[in-house]
Amino acid sequence: MRVFSKTLAALGLALFIASGAAAKPGPCAQIDQAGAAYTVCDFDARKGDIRLFLRDEKGEIYGSFSRLADKLANKGETLVFAMNAGMYAESRAPVGLYVENGRTLKGANTRPGPGNFHMKPNGVFWVDGSRAGVTETARFLKSRQRAQFATQSGPMLVVGGRIHPRIHEDGTSQKFRNGVCVQDGHVARFAISNQPVTFYEFARFFRDRLHCLDALFLDGGAASALYAPSLSRHDRFMPAMGPIVGVVENADR
Numbered sequence: 001m002r003v004f005s006k007t008l009a010a011l012g013l014a015l016f017i018a019s020g021a022a023a024k025p026g027p028c029a030q031i032d033q034a035g036a037a038y039t040v041c042d043f044d045a046r047k048g049d050i051r052l053f054l055r056d057e058k059g060e061i062y063g064s065f066s067r068l069a070d071k072l073a074n075k076g077e078t079l080v081f082a083m084n085a086g087m088y089a090e091s092r093a094p095v096g097l098y099v100e101n102g103r104t105l106k107g108a109n110t111r112p113g114p115g116n117f118h119m120k121p122n123g124v125f126w127v128d129g130s131r132a133g134v135t136e137t138a139r140f141l142k143s144r145q146r147a148q149f150a151t152q153s154g155p156m157l158v159v160g161g162r163i164h165p166r167i168h169e170d171g172t173s174q175k176f177r178n179g180v181c182v183q184d185g186h187v188a189r190f191a192i193s194n195q196p197v198t199f200y201e202f203a204r205f206f207r208d209r210l211h212c213l214d215a216l217f218l219d220g221g222a223a224s225a226l227y228a229p230s231l232s233r234h235d236r237f238m239p240a241m242g243p244i245v246g247v248v249e250n251a252d253r
Helices: 002-018 065-073 137-143 199-209
Strands: 028-033 036-044 049-053 077-084 098-100 103-106 123-128 131-136 149-153 156-159 177-183 187-193 215-220 226-228 244-250
Touching: 028 199, 036 077, 036 199, 036 226, 049 098, 049 123, 049 149, 065 077, 065 244, 077 177, 077 187, 077 215, 123 137, 123 215, 131 137, 131 156, 131 177, 149 215, 156 199, 177 199, 187 199, 199 215
Parallel strands: none
Antiparallel strands: 028 036, 036 187, 049 244, 077 226, 077 244, 098 103, 098 149, 123 131, 123 149, 156 215, 177 187, 177 215
8 A cells, every 4th residue: 555655656746747737837826815815926126127118109098908919919018917097087197196208197196185195194116126015105206216117096095014003903994905015125015805805905915925015006996907918817997997916027038
């Protein structure tokens, strides 16, 4: 029996290797926390090309992952990941700061107002070459941080290791939610809930499971969407969306 078990184990290992399962894991994985499932995709800005997208060369809003992927494919590039990148108006224009390819297309929004975006503090997800970060908006503006790409959203989920003071444990509103944090100044961790969760549950996931010191809410409800070919996932919840964050690979890689 022991010999038979060893033979099965060896056979299983051989099949595991032959099938390619022993290869380097993909960027995305499902992580469970307190009875809820989340998809998390990690990208290192030193190795991956993390960009923001809003309009094509003709000035037309991309509006969907498939249209963005097709446009990039025409240039010999592959979209390997995408997620909606913050809140936007009915026109699909960003509500807050938006920087693309070093050009500020929309200035920072520091005005008071209703809704999640204005639940201060809100924050900015930014990328500049091999560096990336999530920074509370006032701090980002005061620091005069240079950014090749930046998008403002809100609220911050976690600030300095603490859950946003206005996100309470007894909150009852449950929605699909997506957000981002950055670790070690380089690794962007994008997360989306695979089922409706409260703001507090989502913030706690970033703090307690992903161990993020600063995390930013990007959007919720039907606007939360993920494009992850490595998981055969392509969400199509919205007829059109605004800013998109994507990771791109060149054909010669």
